[in-house]
Amino acid sequence: MNQTYTYNFPTPIRFGSGVINELADYLKSHNLKRPLFVTDGIIAELSFFKKIKKDVEQTGLHVEVFTDMHKNPLKSDVLKGGDAYHDAQCDCIVGIGGGVALDVARAIVLRVNHKRDLFDYDDLIGGDKYVTEDVPHFITVPTTSGTGSEVGRSAIISEDDSKKKRILFSPKLLAKIVFADPMLTMELPAFVTAATGMDALTHNMEAYVAKGFHPMCDGIALEGISLISQSLEIATHKPDIESRSKMLLASLMGAVAFQKGLGVVHSLAHPLSSMFDTHHGLANAINLPYGMDFNYEGFEDRFDKMALALGLGSDNGNKVVSHLFELNEKLGLPTKLSAIGVKEEHIDALSVLAKADFCHPNNPKPVQLEDFKKLYKAAL
Template sequence: MSISKFAFPTPISFGAGARRLVGPHLLEQGLKRPLIVTDRALSQLPVLSEFMSHLAGLQVAVFNGVFGNPTCAQVMAGAAAFKAHQADSVIAFGGGAALDVGKVVALMAVHEGDVLEYVWDHPQVRTIVNPLPYVVALPTTSGTGSEVGRSSVVSENDNHHKRTVFSPKILARAVFADPELTLGLPPAVTAATGMDALTHNIESYLSPAYHPLCDGIALEGLRIGARALATAVNEPGNLQARADMMMSSMMGAIAFQKDLGSVHACAHALGAVCDMHHGLANALMIDTVLAWNHEAVPAKFDELAHVVGAAGGGTAFVGWLKDLKARIGITGGLAARGVTLDLLPQLVPLAATDFTGGTNPRPATEADYERLFKAAM
């Protein structure tokens, strides 16, 4: 597999071995003191030390304080680590959490206040006024596509409500998308993150917002991911399938600047209340929510079915999703993951007020969300 280079708008080096280009790239930019932002578990694995072996000539420090659904406190600790190292750049290395934190570590390293003051819906949101340190991103999962995203999602420290910093200014300056970094992912993680990528492509296409460019990207991202996910899960060493999922993930993140929908609204609530992995939460909700959405945009469901090769029109698409989940080992519903009916008073209001639900193709009330959660049990 050769390395391809393109920009959309971030310069992207894509292909096996792309990670080896990071050190020379930073040196070419005149940068010498990067801070690697990564998650706690990943920092203990050989994949990080192997990557660092390609950073000759750089004075590198590691911040590995990312874990779970990342919180504002993790961001502020990373910014403190950046300052302590007198860093001049950030290498965001990991899954969606580490990439999201890495981008806003760069933000808070050069701005005052708390990261919550920069979330898009803060009543007195602060403006990003200072140039951010140079950020490069290397995804080690294929799900969020945060490496090419202009947003970062972090949770409040106490209640774990997810909040979003959104600005083109936090885009990574360069992306090194190396599918070899995903070869060690366990099947369950590959399945959950892969369903996150597919959900981004699907929900962005179904959004009623007008953005034909994103529609085209979303459909192709779904086509690529649909053919690759089961292979990536069941043949973990299949590099082509891993590369296809990494591409599908990036395309989903580019497409969802058009917005998302109620699958994500439910998933965000599950993450806040149950600390559930975001990709798994999407996977557990997607067929239930989409079956409910079908009547609002049946022609779009026909197109989704066509893209994945599901015979029988739009209603067949939901059946295809259920079958795919079974093939990749995601079986059972919310109840099998410890979600109980007594959590509905917490889940429902969070989902109903989540910003992603505002562009669901079918407007959803609190009563609708209650029925959807119950149906997904």
């Protein structure tokens, strides 16, 4: 973990402490002169972001910064970002941050040269066929170890009024290169580390049990689970470069693995972000034990392998759910929805949204409206 590496999967990744210092030279080598840095308002005020910006500007490049985005990104955020790109006459986009900033950055990449209504490009209605134009040069710089959006090809953006989530997808939206520097995650607060880490664990676990045949994703997911089991508690409470590096790798791996699909946990979590503006990682963390409990029967062999990856020993898949509850407690995260303001009267509305969500069709078991109600009630 003291070395720097380059590997390609699915896009070129520069990984290791200090690789962010290569960004300016990379931009110059590709004749890119006016990058739009897309990040959130909190990161924009942090010292490491200011240093990145200064280092790039000292090489003679002009940096424009866009930060106007919501905690759960909206269509209007993307449209404003597209205007900022054109107004500043930018020639590339650098997404710096966690899942929100990277989703907004990727959606802006799409927006720059694609002029239909943004949600005409929704992948769930076949909108990817309209992604026909060139897109700006796109670079991603993750600062959390959660979504793995830096290696993704899609962005989840919500409607402004209904908060319904839409998926913008195209292979064209893959970053040209990722600068994955664990040093940028070293100062994350404990809560953000824990919540984003549980998001990464959810990605790996749901991908592994998702229906369908994809042995490469299965192997990646199990290794991601193993890396998280070795490092998440340390990264949360006593962070060091090894734990931060393992978490960043596991996050990248989870995003690669979930091209196989996600499942019931994400469908439980998404409505919480829509209705309560809940942090996505926290929503996943609370629901993960309940969703995995729902999936256990009939898939014991998969749970046995996940138990081994989690360090629980052989043939101990029946211990996975209790381990997840204990992990949340050790990380200082809640295990009940009531802790984030959910009440009995919210369950019907949450369940309708969950049933309409796009993730659970890949769950290993079918999930009906009544199942969502039971799961929310169990988690309340």
